Amino acid sequence: MAKSDVKLIGAWPSPFVLRARIALNVKSVEYEFLQETLGSKSELLLKSNPVHKKIPVLLHHDKPICESLIIVEYIDEVWASGPSILPSDPYERAIARFWASYVDEKWFPAMKSIAVAQDDEARKAAVVQVAEGLALLEEAFQKISKGKSFFGGDHIGYLDIAFGGFLGWLRVTEGTGGIKLLNETKTPGLLKWADDFAAHPAVKDVLPDIGKLAEFSKVIVAKMRAAAAAPAK
Amino acid sequence: MAKSDVKLIGAWPSPFVLRARIALNVKSVEYEFLQETLGSKSELLLKSNPVHKKIPVLLHHDKPICESLIIVEYIDEVWASGPSILPSDPYERAIARFWASYVDEKWFPAMKSIAVAQDDEARKAAVVQVAEGLALLEEAFQKISKGKSFFGGDHIGYLDIAFGGFLGWLRVTEGTGGIKLLNETKTPGLLKWADDFAAHPAVKDVLPDIGKLAEFSKVIVAKMRAAAAAPAK
Incomplete structure (x- = not known):
């Protein structure tokens, strides 16, 4: 599997992105990790996940797969190069x-x-x-x-x-x-x-x-608190 | 498949229960339909889905499977007696x-x-x-x-x-x-x-x-409106 065939749009602190990375590692799949910047969304992300505009997105031969658990199942179904991720029963x-x-x-x-x-x-x-x-x-x-x-x-x-x-x-x-x-x-x-x-x-x-994650969490928690404290629309 | 091997805890108006019923029909699986009464939960339901206490629950050889889409995937994986429900690709x-x-x-x-x-x-x-x-x-x-x-x-x-x-x-x-x-x-x-x-x-x-569903919806919508209008806890 050439590395360029598999790309993952993500960001290091995301627990959802981490799922996809671990699943790829379980199957020993090499991939290019395309990191998004906090607070902005790349053109590639917007084009690849126009419905939710969220990471992670797995690009396999440029075809996008979205939603972390769906990505994990996809990885399990496509690559036999490692133990099964889903149980067989x-x-x-x-x-x-x-x-x-x-x-x-x-x-x-x-x-x-x-x-x-x-x-x-x-x-x-x-x-x-x-x-x-x-x-x-x-x-x-x-x-x-x-x-x-x-x-x-x-x-x-x-x-x-x-x-x-x-x-x-x-x-x-x-x-x-x-x-x-x-x-x-x-x-x-x-x-x-x-x-x-x-x-x-x-x-x-x-x-x-x-x-590093604790430092990052201060930023994100401040954002979430502000959103939670904002008056309901 | 003896009918008593497969039971579905549900209720006729539930869109989630309907998914399980359709999937069972696709596979021509006979089942016993155990209907819950609106406003109460049976002992069997509480025992079978203690986490969410929600319908539908599929009982297969008395083993409970919960969450409608998970039930549909389970039915697809267990019974080959009909067309595949999930695409093969x-x-x-x-x-x-x-x-x-x-x-x-x-x-x-x-x-x-x-x-x-x-x-x-x-x-x-x-x-x-x-x-x-x-x-x-x-x-x-x-x-x-x-x-x-x-x-x-x-x-x-x-x-x-x-x-x-x-x-x-x-x-x-x-x-x-x-x-x-x-x-x-x-x-x-x-x-x-x-x-x-x-x-x-x-x-x-x-x-x-x-x-019949429109009649039922009046009851359920009244309940949902009341819940939505209740002051936040």
């Missing part, structure tokens, strides 16, 4: 898709609201919600991993990538808030999973540096 | 998944807001948004269907089922509001598609009666 696939969707629709929005909470009460409520979500994910991990290191068993799979994309942001949230969202008491499985995931060869070189 | 699959996700995340929320709009201005804005979404879907239909009847070509496929689940509600919205959201000028392809879809053998017996 249809029921296990459904379960992996279910939790990936849960992470996107419920859990991550709650985690974002820890950062943008306007007062202490709202922030505490968001922390409780995130912790409850992690307890659910811990339970799922115990069931799905069957004593192995990852949701995907011995290899990192779809749900590892879906949830793991957020690991850097989870650590930044822990650091900024002085809270241990992953801990020995409530989420022992995920606590170990997080270390194994971060050390995985497909992950370690693309997982953002936590200090 | 990975890029076409990605495109079908992209638009299905668009319909769920952007288009249908806009359509709901036509019904619950608190004033005329908000209602008009929602109508514009829905019409813009339909124009995008029309463009996608022209590209994807390649002159055939369905997004899936000669057969109804994933995107037909994802979008078509909402057809009854689209017609109710048109009827209640005295508006033609699907029309010859802007969406000629989708206008014909809607008739072909509604007449399809896998669809016609499960598509809700529009009059």
Whole structure:
């Protein structure tokens, strides 16, 4: 696969872009990483994802594929040059898709609201919600991993990538808030999973540096707070 | 497949439940339809989908599968007793998944807001948004269907089922509001598609009666308006 056949429009701090990068690494696919600048959108991005105008976009032979989880499935279907990302059993696939969707629709929005909470009460409520979500994910991990290191068993799979994309942001949230969202008491499985995931060869070189991400988060959180505080239109 | 091996927890007016029913029909899978009552949730539902507590839930050999689009993919993967629902080409699959996700995340929320709009201005804005979404879907239909009847070509496929689940509600919205959201000028392809879809053998017996759905919508819209008008917590 010539490098120029595969391009990824993205940005290093995005958890969604990270998913695509990890999936490409799992399959040992070389790609050109086209980074967007915060606050502007390139012509290529606008042309490639005119509906949402969002990263990541994977360009394969110049054909655009949008939405991070759809990109991960596409990568899994197109390249056989690495372990399968989705489980082979249809029921296990459904379960992996279910939790990936849960992470996107419920859990991550709650985690974002820890950062943008306007007062202490709202922030505490968001922390409780995130912790409850992690307890659910811990339970799922115990069931799905069957004593192995990852949701995907011995290899990192779809749900590892879906949830793991957020690991850097989870650590930044822990650091900024002085809270241990992953801990020995409530989420022992995920606590170990997080270390194994971060050390995985497909992950370690693309997982953002936590200090750098924490700096970046100050900028983005200020923007989100301003948006949340703006009067409703 | 013994009928008792496959059960679907649902309710006749739900567009999400309808997707699962159509997919089962495409594959000629017999199933037991367990209908929930509006305003209450059965023990079986709460046990089968403890995270979201929502219909539809497919029970296959008593194992629960939740979330309508995940159920449709599961049905496609498990039963070979009918045409494929997802396209076989990975890029076409990605495109079908992209638009299905668009319909769920952007288009249908806009359509709901036509019904619950608190004033005329908000209602008009929602109508514009829905019409813009339909124009995008029309463009996608022209590209994807390649002159055939369905997004899936000669057969109804994933995107037909994802979008078509909402057809009854689209017609109710048109009827209640005295508006033609699907029309010859802007969406000629989708206008014909809607008739072909509604007449399809896998669809016609499960598509809700529009009059009955319009009656039901009065109840549900009143509830949604009340919720939308309630002061923010």
